[in-house]
Amino acid sequence: MSDKQEKEQKLMKVFLxxxxxxxxxxxxxxxxxxxxxxxLDEVKKKIEMNFILPLQKPExxxxxxxxxxxxxxxxxxxxxxxxxxxxxxxxxxxxxxxxIELQAILSMYIGQSEHNLHDVFEKAxxxxxxxxxIDELDxxxxxxxxxxxxxxxxxxxxxxxxxxGLDSHNDGIYIIGATNTPWYxxxxxxxxxxxxxxxxxxxxxxxxxxxxxxxxxxxKPQDSLDMKKIASKTxxxxxxxxxxxxxxxxxAALERSLExxxxxxxxxxxxxxxxxxxKPTTLEWFSTAKNYATFSxxxxxxxxxxxxxxxxxxR
Numbered sequence: 001m002s003d004k005q006e007k008e009q010k011l012m013k014v015f016l017x018x019x020x021x022x023x024x025x026x027x028x029x030x031x032x033x034x035x036x037x038x039x040l041d042e043v044k045k046k047i048e049m050n051f052i053l054p055l056q057k058p059e060x061x062x063x064x065x066x067x068x069x070x071x072x073x074x075x076x077x078x079x080x081x082x083x084x085x086x087x088x089x090x091x092x093x094x095x096x097x098x099x100i101e102l103q104a105i106l107s108m109y110i111g112q113s114e115h116n117l118h119d120v121f122e123k124a125x126x127x128x129x130x131x132x133x134i135d136e137l138d139x140x141x142x143x144x145x146x147x148x149x150x151x152x153x154x155x156x157x158x159x160x161x162x163x164x165g166l167d168s169h170n171d172g173i174y175i176i177g178a179t180n181t182p183w184y185x186x187x188x189x190x191x192x193x194x195x196x197x198x199x200x201x202x203x204x205x206x207x208x209x210x211x212x213x214x215x216x217x218x219x220k221p222q223d224s225l226d227m228k229k230i231a232s233k234t235x236x237x238x239x240x241x242x243x244x245x246x247x248x249x250x251x252a253a254l255e256r257s258l259e260x261x262x263x264x265x266x267x268x269x270x271x272x273x274x275x276x277x278x279k280p281t282t283l284e285w286f287s288t289a290k291n292y293a294t295f296s297x298x299x300x301x302x303x304x305x306x307x308x309x310x311x312x313x314x315r
Contacts (some may be wrong), residue, residue, distance in 0.1 A: 024287050027127055030087040037081075037088050037210045046074065046076035046199055051174055055093055055129075071175040071194060072162065073137070074128040075182040076201035079240025084136060085201065086173040090131035095174065098124050099133045105140065105155075114158040119164045122169075129173035132275060137177035137185045137195075156186050163194045180285065182301070183292045190301075200304045203238050203282050206231050212239055215228040216246040222254065229269055236280040236314065286314050 034044050050070055054061040059300065074082040083099075090097035107113045113183050117140070124132040134140065136139055163175065178197050189195050205213060208232035217225065232288035234242065235266055249270045256264040308314075 011074060025095050025124070025254050027130070029094075029098050030091040032084065033091040034088055037085060038211050039205050040085075041202070043085070043199055043201065046197075047085075048219075049166045051089055052092055062105060069198065073190070073195040073198045074176070074178045074201050075180070077238055077285040078180045079238035079243075079281065080201050080203050081239055082201050083133070086131060086133040086176045086178065087286060089174065089176065090246075093127040093129060093131075093174075095131050096124075096127045097131050097133065100136065102136060102139055110302065111154075113155050115157050117155065120164065124173050125170065129174070130172070130174060133172045134175070136176045137179040137189075138181050140175070141186050141189045142283075156188075160186075160188055160194070163281065168314060181288075183289075185298065196308065198301055200302075200308065202308055203236050203280070209234050209237060209242060212242050213246065214242055217266065220250060221263055221265040223267045225266065225271070226268055230268070231277070232273075233275060233282070234280070236282050236286075236312070238280065238282050241278070241282070245274055247276060248278075283314070 034048075037044065050072060053249045054066060054070075061191045074085060076082065086099075087097055089095075104120065105113055107116060121132070124130045141156050163170075175195070177189075182190075182198065185195075189197070210227050213227045213231060213234075217227070234245070237245070242295070249266050252274065253264050253266040286305070289302060290306045290309060293306050297303070
């Protein structure tokens with residue numbers, strides 16, 4: 001067996017499965033593309049310029065010294081589809097998709113977390129073209145200034161070392177980070193050559209909410225639901241909020257069914273009743289983001305958030 005084969009076997013054995021044989025680091029080829037991402041035209045336009053067009057029209061980008069590959073930081077309220085967009089990017093460029101799970105990286109042993117992180121990056125480099133998606137980036141790349149323990153800072157240092165290879169051995173690797181709290185990231189992560197391209201992922205629009213609701217309610221017993229009306233009453237709801245709305249409505253219909261002994265369909269009244277008791281979770285995020293954007297945003301990274309809040313009348 002060659003050295004390369006031994007290394008690949010070791011990676012598969014140690015980092016792809018935990019002791020219960022659950023996948024921790026899994027490489028897939030997503031079927032999702034931008035055609036499956038409703039709306040977000042400006043977001044898709046920015047992503048196309050940085051990730052897709054360099055592959056489709058390499059001669060133009062080569063003339064300006066730009067290579068295929070790169071990095072991106074997706075941020076916004078929780079539950080708004082950052083992971084789905086990352087998969088769609090991989091599907092759009094026919095790349096492998098490697099999603100880093102935190103439990104595959106973090107270890108109680110000193111130095112092991114850094115070793116794990118390096119090996120995952122190596123796995124991505126062996127699978128080019130590959131989208132390496134780091135969710136909850138703040139858990140791996142939080143500000144070193146606020147860390148009390150040396151081993152936490154060394155993990156951030158290791159992440160910076162891996163990202164510094166973007167212009168060399170990371171050729172053909174598309175590194176996408178996602179976080180709900182970009183203001184907690186170490187400033188060095190957002191320097192040029194690392195994750196300096198930030199893209200705001202907002203809550204779904206009214207049309208997108210209607211599509212999401214119809215998908216969530218599909219194949220469930222229902223009675224002439226007016227999803228257009230319901231979508232209009234769910235301003236600022238995230239995809240996760242809409243999922244919970246449907247879940248609670250299903251619970252209400254199921255409870256009636258058990259009481260009556262007959263299958264009861266989900267009604268507009270069920271959903272509207274649940275809706276009265278729920279508020280969008282994104283509003284708390286916007287309140288925090290506004291404080292950072294107003295008082296601490298030296299580089300004007302979050303002006304997009306303020307513009308979105310003004311346009312959508314979020315106070």
